[in-house]
Amino acid sequence: MDEADTGYSAYSILKTGLSQYGSFNLLALEESSGGTHPPLYIYLIIPLIKVFGLNIFVERIPSAIFGVLMVPILFLIVNKLFRSKGVAAVAALLIAVNPWAIHISRQGLLESIALFFVCLGTLLFLYASEKNRYLYILSAISFGLSLFSYDAPKVFLPPFILLLVFYKKDDLIKIKKYFMYFLIIFGMSFLLILKVLYFDGQMGDYNSVSIFDKTGIERTVNRERNETKAPLWLSSIFHNKATVALGRFETSYSSIFSLNWFFLNGQGNLQQSVAKHGQFHLFELPFFFLGCFIIFTKNKKIGFFLLTWILLGAIPGGITTGNYPYRSVLLLPVPIIFSSIGIVWLWNYIKKFKIPISFTARLSLVVTCIIFVISYLFTYFFDYPVYASESWAKQQNDALKYAFLNEGKYEKIFIDGRWESMFAFNFKIDPVLFQKAYLNQEEYRGAKIMRIGKFYFGNFIALDKIKDPKEYFSDKSLIITSGTKLKDILPLKEFKDPGGIRVIFNAFSVE
Template sequence: MVRRLLLLALIVTLGFLLRFVYLGSVPAGFTPDEANQGYAAHSLLKTGLDEWGLRLPLTSFRAFADYRAPLQTYLIVPSVALFGLSEFAVRLPSAIFGTLAIIAVYLLANKLFPKTPQGWPKELPWGEINIGHLAALFVAISPWSIQFSRTALEANFASFLFPLGLLFFLKGVRGNSRLLLLSAVVLGLDLYSYLAAKLFVPLFILAYLITSRRQITKDGLRRLLPFLIVFTLFAAPLYIDALFGPGNVRGKDLAITNFSLGNLTTISNEQYFSPLNTISPQLSRIFSNKIVFTFQRFIGNYVSYLSPTFWFTEGGREITYAVFPGYGLLHLWLLPLIIFAFYRLFVTKEKNLPLLLFWLFLAIIPAAITKEGYRPNRIGSLLTFWEIIAAYGLVEIFSKARQWKTPQGWPQGLPWGGLVSGVIILVSLVSYLNLYFFIAPAKYPSALSFGYRDLLAKIKIYSDKYTTIVFDRGSQAQIFVAFYNRLDPTEYQSSSATWCCWPKSRSTQTNTPPLFLIAAAKPRSSSLSITGWIRLSISPLRLPGGRGLPRENSSFWICSTRIVWANIPSRPLMPVAILSPATLLSFGRKKPTPHLILIF
């Protein structure tokens, strides 16, 4: 037992180091979502209100024209209190929970598969390894877990809360009623961690109870009643908010039933060009309509989350969440282990096979009903599943290896198999860490909003010399100004009441503020409205010129794109290619001056 705990401690230490080393600076950049949650936590800490002036929101926090799950924001509050408002403080809770997920997976794997690799002799050091150690190791070095744990990403919390809640649930249903109550609390908190959990967790519990109704005795039903009551108390406010409040704004926007003009045009074209349309227009509508189109999108999305290329080679498509294209969410060497594991699960008719299948197929549903596929941040509850399955596959391989003949002089149990496995794991881990810590920061900085911290520090140098600072993005720059300048939350709250003036047709991101640092004149109007214009000193603003460019009173344009327009003397509105994702350009003011480019 001591050796097993020592080995687990070594694995957790490895996972801890992979998640905490350079946490504040890698990944390069700091996303608007991270800055938003950090400043919301800062506002709660200082005033008890979020940045919109709401006192201790229970079910959701308002963000960029959407509402996000509240759990992570509240967990960031003590971190900000201890370490101040910084990138490290914002990411710290996610890194902690990502490390704790290693322990949760260890315990759950041993509960699901209480086996040890029979092919490994007890007298060797690795004879103390069990399936939990393998699953924990796989999570500790998993690309998705490292990436999600090093950013303030809500989906990462599900990788800890659901395995832990499932562990307590299984132990509670099969004996300990106190653990069943604890399971209700943990799974209830999981609902507040991310939007997808609100659908997946109830579906999983319902499916398990229906299929296990014969095993659940009358005494078991009595134990389940307190569980259901506690879980319902956690769930009720969320579902009330989702049905009658603003809490599901983001979910409705992303749902595949929210048809765009392009979707409606596609459906109309399919009806028109269908051969059945020559027979009867009504007949073509039977096979080309919104219901069929929605079903096709659901199937396409669902299959995308089962694609080996998504998991093992290409990865996700949203670099914003530090998931880099061209590298899978899982190490490629896990694939044969997973395939063999499923083979053995069906052949041996493993008693927990139905539960595992529920976990796999139900966890994909919340992601499949949203627009587009290949979004790893929408399947947080499924991520640890693969490591547990792969660990089971490796155990079964070594168990079967006992039946193989080994060369004369080699010890039984094929210890060289462990050596080969270790080399493969080490090489793949080093390759991934090279990509993550050295290549990605130079290759994908713009996708992670790199440069705002240094940029705002440089702006302060010029704040007493120029009138206007201009951002080229219209809806998220204000949160970086608030975060890095540590604006007084009361000032932010008093200003936020006047935001969201753009019509919805103008932009879906409707909460860029006319704060004293962020204001602009609306074209052809004397009133202020929402843009991304940053003003560092209070003075009358002039109407922006062509294509939204400022006229002579403007001082700086902060760019995060590859091509910008610069008002260079003698060559006005000249397109300038910039060399970095965060470049500061100066414009002439009152009299012609040379243009200034600050690159960092």
């Protein structure tokens, strides 16, 4: 659904200059949920749609390109930090086969470009010096672009830039002028973001997913005070808004660092995770801890920098509800860097042994790593498309295709759900028609609907109460609804899960 909304928004702007919802804000585009959408990805795919047309492959091109570019970016960052091409090469190889990186690079969403611009900004900042001081300006531009690519950088970047300043404070003293340019450029970008947050309604988007929502916290405080024998004055000390908010943050933030999530089974919805594998390969686990130990033993400054990076990267996910790995994506490079240090150290240590032993040990290490990578790739390309098909709306797409192909047989087609963006994306509906339908929504027997030609999109709650579609829908109609509704009526067509056991959606006709 998100991909369809993003792609069709770009298509609509290309054709009409407005989003599909009939509005246009350069810095924050409206989305299907009623909130706003960081615009950079949409602007990147507009010229591609102009040349190649609207389709899912075109929409995913920028994400794939920036995902591939992360490989040399990480190589250069690691080489700058450790002055070791060996460690840098291993880090580049690991991110090229990393489950998390692969996942975000194969979707037409926002996270891949956000990670790229944050890492590019970091790279330019680290390489900036007296000789190439202009890199500070390019770094600020890159960080600024990341603010308009995804929401996580808005939370992550202010403290992260302070971390970079602390890390390079000795160099910055020598070139204050160019660092001031950096601050001015990034500061202007951030002021634009504050404008989006407070004047364009994006703060409402954050409040809807925040763990600090006022109503929820007050409800929890009242419940905790009712579930204690302590007098109110004492209970108020231990059960108040501050303690509840802190407890929520501790739980949410610490869950991100679960070894199960990092290295074993992952978490979150199946659109954001393969689930049967962690965000990193299991073979990296011992090397991750080994690398941490080595870095803090040899160079505490770099160790502190990387540890703080990973802690800051988890904050966007830690202050929001739900298990959404993408919100913490900015920490992705750091575990890979730690693991790379551990792998290179072990590789060099093995070299001390006699050739038969060292050769066998190295070969075993390589084969083990390859087995884990192949296992993930097999799951991703063969198993995942089947067991995650519902999360990727395969049945919805099949149902819409069926309705579209049989449109000529019916006077009205009722879709029980707000699938209009997916419909418009799949069948390249004229954006002018979509905009008019969105801005002039109608009502059908008590249900608010959006009508595009013969198609009526809405949440028809009457389907929970009626036993026969004839009781509610007009003659010569096709109805697409959940497989849990109208169970006593034989459907015209069923759209099942990949195993063919569970019915996800049904099609009914009213003659």
